[in-house]
Amino acid sequence: MIRAAVRHLGSQGKLARSLGLSQARVSQLCSSVPRCSAEVALGVEKATASTIPAWHIRPDLFPHPPGGVLPPPGFYEVSEVA
Structure with missing residues (x-):
């Protein structure tokens, strides 16, 4: 999920700045x-304007809303381009 947020924002540095974390911590x-x-x-x-909701990242802490559907396994995975 964090990789998907990085992809959404464009870089680990941009996500780190929006979260108040170091780029190393995001890595x-x-x-x-x-x-x-x-x-x-x-x-x-x-940071992702709810594109990646908290309940997708930590469903154990944030109950998903009625009608909310968890994405299939691998949905947010980053594929390597050869």
Whole structure:
């Protein structure tokens, strides 16, 4: 999900600035298994104008709205271009 936010905003640096984090921390969030905090999930939602809602990032913390559908597995994955 964080990679999708990076893609949406154009760079890790832009996402980092909008979240008040370092680019290095955004890089860690992109490549690591540990989940981001609730604050980061809400920040991503705000930075992407709700394109990537907090409940997509942390469904364990934010219940999805009635009628809200989780994307299929891999929906936000970044494909490598050869």
